[in-house]
Amino acid sequence: MKDKYILNKFRKCFGQTLKIYDSSLVSHCGNRFFLAKEGHQKFLYIIGNEAYGRLEEFRGKPIGSIEIDGYDLIAGKAELNHINLKLMQEIFPHLNPSLCGLKPSFGTGDRLGMVTPAHVGSFRGRKIFPYFCQQSVRELNKTGRSWQESIRDSIWGVFEAGYKNPFGADADHVKDMGDLNAAIKNGFTMFTIDPSDFIANGLGNEENREISKRYDSIVEKKEIERSYLGKKITIGKEVLQFDLDSLKFIAACYYDAIKHVVKCYKFIEENKEGNFDFEVSMDETESAISPLAHIFITGELQRNEVNFQNLALRYPGVWEKAVDYCGDIEGFSKELKTHAQVAKKFGPYKLSLHSGSEKFSVFPIFSEETGGLFHIKTSGTSWLESLRTIAAVNPVLFKDIYDYALNNYEEEKKSYHISTGLSSVPAITRFSRDEYGGLLDKKECRQMLHVTYGAILTATKQENYIFRDTIYKVLDENEPVHYRHITENIDKHLDLVRI
Ligand SMILES: [Zn+2]
Incomplete structure (x- = not known):
């Protein structure tokens, strides 16, 4: 029996009161599963020989029967809750978020939990890995939604749109273990750690004492000096070198933040089954991160065996929400080239661009300079x-x-x-x-x-x-x-x- 034929029969019997999303239709062992809307609410519908059994499992209700080629098929509906989503994910593995690795990728936040099917529409036919579920802690707090609701709504959206290719789920700007634990438990596949609370912002040259104080408190400072001091690093045509002043300054700014990232990484390793994608986000700092600081951050993450795929840096210029880039685009492009070379030399890993909403003048440069090793995030747009x-x-x-x-x-x-x-x-x-x-x-x-x-x-x-x-x-x-x-x-x- 053809799927479409069955759906048309269903439409004839129940179509007057329902809006059926044809694209969602999938079948398994003689049962058809699809999404339809009744009034303002969307439900999962199941038709088939064994639909009774399935409906019981999904805690659904039969709504009637349809005769097809002399067979009476049962039709029923069930709720789009997270328990039913888990059951669907067992039957249809493509509904599980998966790993992205170093593929070029792009995240779309869905603050309302209702636009993932529209996001799916944008990714069809493109060679870019989508993160349909990209949820920051800040957005959860502001909207009063939960990790579970966020991933649940996105994946039902993936189902509605009939998307069958891989996609990811990014727990974004996570700052503490409580949120990290909740994101792990709810099936997120990527974790973006934001250590900004531990970054010493605003340390300038005039604050030498503060820099020295912070630096002297680093237990591993001898090891750090052995790793970086005096080393010459060739990046393109430039030769970069740490002297004691620059090393002290950079370590004073970022050492504690890196330690926090390492702690979070180990926590995920211990608590999550299987692999995951990992991002470190240092994009919400007060000043731009220099290539030398980038090298230090990467070096320290690697010294602590953090296997990260993405690194979000604070790039030069003004990166405000919801509007295009403000600043010297040539200067940004030059600096980005150096960062991209660092990421290739010491990785490879992807550079991540946050606050990507409306950054139209930046996308071509960012994707080209990184040679495809990029991740971009948008949300508020x-x-x-x-x-x-x-x-x-x-x-x-x-x-x-x-x-x-x-x-x-x-x-x-x-x-x-x-x-x-x-x-x-x-x-x-x-x-x-x-x-x-x-x-x-x-x-x-x-x-x-x-x-x-x-x-x-x-x-x-x-x-x-x-x-x-x-x-x-x-x-x-x-x-x-x-x-x-x-x-x-x-x-x-x-x-x-x-x-
Ligand atoms: Zn960000």
Whole structure:
């Protein structure tokens, strides 16, 4: 029996009340599994000879029978919860996130947990490994979601879209063991450790005493001096060398941070079954990381047997959320070339680019200079496309969201590197409804809406969400437009990546 034929029969019997996602259909041992939406809720549907047994396993309910070629097949539905996802992952291994290694890769965060099928649309036919689930701790805290919800929603999205190629799940910007443990338990395949709390930011030459104090407290300083002091390292046409001052400064800045990374790495090794991808993120530091500091970081990670695939550095220039790169692109390109040479010489490992949303002028350079050894992360850009959808289909709701966001901007921007001041964000009353969508193209508005998502999604009045439920409802009712906006935007990013 042909899958499509069965699906058409099902549609004839139940199609009036359901939206069926044909692309999700998969079969196993005579049973068909697919996703459909009833009202605002999506369910897993199962049809087949043995559907009764399966439904019991999935704690689902029979909804009727369909006669096909003289056979009565049972049809039923089950919930899209994480227990059922585990069962599906056992039956269909392609639904398990997997390892990426050194393949060129790109991560798309899904703050709402509803746009993964749209992200999938952007990756079809491209030679780039996707991280459909890329979840930072900060986003979880701000949206009130959990590790489990995050990975569950993304993978059901992979199922909905019928994606059968490998993809990864990145626990992003993890800072402590509690989050690390939760991410491990929930099946993440990549761990991005952010040791920024241990980096000594702002150490300048004038603070020699502080540098010496920190350096002298390093127990392994003799070993460090033996490893680096006086060594000449040829990188392209340049020769780099650690003298005692530069070594003291770099070690004072990064030694504690590296120790923290090593601790996290060992924790994952001990607690996770099987292999994993590992990233060290040093992108949210105050100043750019020099090639010499890069060599030290890599050297120390390797000395401590940390097998990392990605390293995110703070590159020169201004890397603000939701807008293109600001700064001297030539200078960035030159510095990146050196970093890429270091990564090849001492690795190879991939260089990772965070805050990748809208960095259109950077993608061609980044992918070319690294020779395909790169990972790029975007997240908030998809949230902004969700808001663009709301502006188009429900301008009244958009206006309320915008006003609320503006009132909370000052507070919310504290946890991000954002230069747009409150006074430069225009009041929405200055614009007509037709112009709301265009606000998403203005730098000030983008940044304001990019960082206020947590306040918007968690705002309550008399114990009810002010916006959250309505946002989900409106986006669900306008799913095709919403998905289109998201896919087009990620396409714009990926089109500029050269492999
Ligand atoms: Zn980052």
